[in-house]
Amino acid sequence: MPKTFTFGEFLGARSVIGTTLAELGHEHPNLWVLTPDIGATVIEFRDTFPDRFIDVGLAEQVCVGIAAGLAYDGNIPVVSGMLPFLSMRALEQIRTDVCYPNLPVKIIGTHGGLVGNGGSTHYAVEDLALMCALTNMTVTSVGDPLMVGEVIRQSMSMEGPLYVRLAVGKKDKVLYEPGEHDIRIGKGITARQGTDATIFTHGTVVAQALDAADELAKDGRSVRVVDMFTLKPIDADLIVQCAEETGGRVVVLEDHLAYGGLASRVADVVADRGIRLAAFERLGIPQVYAGFGDDEELRDKHGYGLSATVAALRRVIAAD
Numbered sequence: 001m002p003k004t005f006t007f008g009e010f011l012g013a014r015s016v017i018g019t020t021l022a023e024l025g026h027e028h029p030n031l032w033v034l035t036p037d038i039g040a041t042v043i044e045f046r047d048t049f050p051d052r053f054i055d056v057g058l059a060e061q062v063c064v065g066i067a068a069g070l071a072y073d074g075n076i077p078v079v080s081g082m083l084p085f086l087s088m089r090a091l092e093q094i095r096t097d098v099c100y101p102n103l104p105v106k107i108i109g110t111h112g113g114l115v116g117n118g119g120s121t122h123y124a125v126e127d128l129a130l131m132c133a134l135t136n137m138t139v140t141s142v143g144d145p146l147m148v149g150e151v152i153r154q155s156m157s158m159e160g161p162l163y164v165r166l167a168v169g170k171k172d173k174v175l176y177e178p179g180e181h182d183i184r185i186g187k188g189i190t191a192r193q194g195t196d197a198t199i200f201t202h203g204t205v206v207a208q209a210l211d212a213a214d215e216l217a218k219d220g221r222s223v224r225v226v227d228m229f230t231l232k233p234i235d236a237d238l239i240v241q242c243a244e245e246t247g248g249r250v251v252v253l254e255d256h257l258a259y260g261g262l263a264s265r266v267a268d269v270v271a272d273r274g275i276r277l278a279a280f281e282r283l284g285i286p287q288v289y290a291g292f293g294d295d296e297e298l299r300d301k302h303g304y305g306l307s308a309t310v311a312a313l314r315r316v317i318a319a320d
Contacts, residue, residue, distance in 0.1 A: 018044035020149040064093040071103035083109035087127035112165035113255030120289040129260030141203035194224030197249035248278040258284030279319035
């Protein structure tokens with residue numbers, strides 16, 4: 001029988017990507033996979049379909065350009081690499097070669113947020129702000145490794161480009177039972193119901209948000225946790241619903257710069273819809289270069305670790 005995974009167990013998102021792409025390669029003979037010398041994630045596809053696999057070496061701009069050319073010829077290209085470099089070094093190629101003609105290029109990468117202990121040059125912390133600013137780009141940030149496969153499968157029928165942000169992808173906590181939630185690109189996931197406050201989050205820190213909600217439950221407080229894994233298009237209706245149902249008390253937690261990512265997009269929805277909030281707090285990376293350390297250490301250092309999340313939730317719940 002196939003192995004199933006439950007909350008708290010660990011699975012590598014990279015292995016899910018490789019096996020999913022290999023499976024889809026049989027269904028879609030026009031599926032190509034490209035990498036700028038970061039091919040460990042897609043070994044299964046490379047070994048199964050070597051004629052549709054390209055490793056360009058350390059040249060992200062070239063990789064995106066070739067992907068655009070393949071898409072012009074009617075193919076579905078997937079670019080797999082490290083997001084600090086795909087999102088910045090190849091930004092012009094993504095904007096002009098992929099987004100402008102609205103081509104179905106999928107950009108899937110690791111090292112989103114303060115993960116990997118690679119230092120500031122190897123952290124993608126501005127990437128969501130950059131990608132959300134691009135016309136035609138769909139932007140996702142996935143925390144559950146099993147969700148990655150579903151997002152990739154859904155993307156096969158998408159007309160335009162897609163950005164998929166992951167952590168390191170080697171040891172990721174499984175957040176949801178298979179089939180527990182209706183996973184649809186463009187719709188948020190209510191990972192936990194609650195009535196006293198809502199915490200919106202995505203990617204690497206969804207598990208931390210759930211842990212914070214557990215801490216508040218010890219005090220008899222009920223916190224709703226929303227995994228807003230699609231940042232663009234944002235699920236505005238869900239944001240409004242949660243704000244109204246949890247007393248206008250909102251916290252946004254993300255492993256990204258505190259301004260420009262999910263918190264900014266939630267704030268835009270609140271302002272555009274004229275929603276009155278009782279309290280709003282954003283937890284993320286301040287305007288600093290974060291330095292070295294493991295991810296939990298850096299979150300604590302920069303004010304958005306578990307204890308800071310619990311404290312923020314208590315403040316918004318106590319707000320008049």
